[in-house]
Amino acid sequence: MIDHQTFELLEISDDPTYGYSEKNPIQVGGVDNQSGPLNERRFLNALAGPNGEEVVYFRSGSCCPIKSKNDPLGFGQVMLDNYRLAWKGSNDTVSIYINMYDYGSLKAPKGFTIKKLNISK
Structure with missing residues (x-):
């Protein structure tokens, strides 16, 4: 993590479905x-637009039931969260799917860049 509110992302995915599909x-x-909702925000706070623009986002809701062994209720099925993202100069919002139940390797989705942070020590 960069700080309590931001994950450190080190690479951009080359998979065009990563984050853009409920299947990925x-x-x-x-x-x-x-810390599921906080982790979602930590991830989103690490993103920048295609040219480094500040990204704004909102949660548009839950959707898309998927299987997960980490279902806290024990049913084996959970819902993804869908976020809509935009940046200055974007023509529309971009839809991103996030799973706060399972852990995976974190990368910026294709088309985004990684936010540059000024960290003074």
Whole structure:
């Protein structure tokens, strides 16, 4: 992590479905330690637009039931969260699917860049 509100992303995915498809959601995890929604925001806070623009986002809702062994209710099925993202100069919002139940390797989705942070020590 860069700080309490931002994950450190090191690469951009070359998979055009990563994050853009409910079949290939971004796996931020965190439900197991009550930080699922915070992990979603930490991930989103690390993104920048295609040319480094500041990204704004909102959660548009839950959708898309998927199987997960990490279902806290024990049914084996959970819902993804769908976020809409935009940046200055974008013509429309972009839809991203996030899984806060399972952990995976975090990358910026194709078409995004990684936010540059000024960290003074």
